[in-house]
Amino acid sequence: MQISSLIRSRRSIRRFKHNTISSKDLSSIIEAARWAPSGLNNQPWRFIIIKDRDSSKKISEFTKYASIVREAAINIVVCLKISCSYDREKDLMAVGACIQNMLLQAHRLGIGSCWIGEILRRKKELSRSLDINKDLEIMAVVSFGYPKVKAKKAVRLNSKRLVVAIK
Numbered sequence: 498m499q500i501s502s503l504i505r506s507r508r509s510i511r512r513f514k515h516n517t518i519s520s521k522d523l524s525s526i527i528e529a530a531r532w533a534p535s536g537l538n539n540q541p542w543r544f545i546i547i548k549d550r551d552s553s554k555k556i557s558e559f560t561k562y563a564s565i566v567r568e569a570a571i572n573i574v575v576c577l578k579i580s581c582s583y584d585r586e587k588d589l590m591a592v593g594a595c596i597q598n599m600l601l602q603a604h605r606l607g608i609g610s611c612w613i614g615e616i617l618r619r620k621k622e623l624s625r626s627l628d629i630n631k632d633l634e635i636m637a638v639v640s641f642g643y644p645k646v647k648a649k650k651a652v653r654l655n656s657k658r659l660v661v662a663i664k
């Protein structure tokens with residue numbers, strides 16, 4: 498698929514089939530994340546991969562979007578490595594870029610995904626529950642799985658509203 502179609506057709510998927518995701522596909526999703534840009538190329542992202550269903554159930558308890566996390570074949574807890582961080586604002590943007598790469602690569606493979614930001618409300622508790630090193634700050638959980646239902650149509654603001662000035 499052309500990159501433009503890939504970007505346009507990706508949708509957040511919130512219901513997943515029971516199928517598992519192969520190690521090869523998982524590696525290619527991590528590989529896409531690895532090649533995201535970052536300030537000073539500091540690559541401040543780190544990942545905790547949750548494949549075990551019981552562990553997914555455990556982390557699902559920290560978000561109101563529990564059913565998405567519970568149904569997902571894989572959840573990736575995306576973290577910022579604090580000791581790698583040189584400029585928090587830029588590092589957060591880099592982590593965002595790395596997540597977008599993952600979503601797009603998953604979509605290319607026919608794997609659906611949903612970025613769960615709401616879980617950050619309870620990120621400290623989640624971190625304790627997963628026994629995550631204090632040097633890693635949770636930035637998101639991303640749920641992956643094969644789509645069970647067709648995604649809803651998406652809407653976006655018209656580009657005329659987005660480009661606020663041309664000088």
Ligand SMILES: Cc1cc2nc3c(=O)[nH]c(=O)nc-3n(C[C@H](O)[C@H](O)[C@H](O)COP(=O)(O)O)c2cc1C
Nearest residue numbers: 507508509510511562611612613614615616648651
């Ligand atoms: C930073 C961020 C946080 C998000 N958090 C959630 C979330 O907690 N739960 C959820 O269902 N979707 C979440 N989403 C997905 C958005 O709702 C979704 O991207 C948006 O509605 C546009 O739909 P689309 O992804 O299908 O194009 C999040 C997306 C982003 C970028």
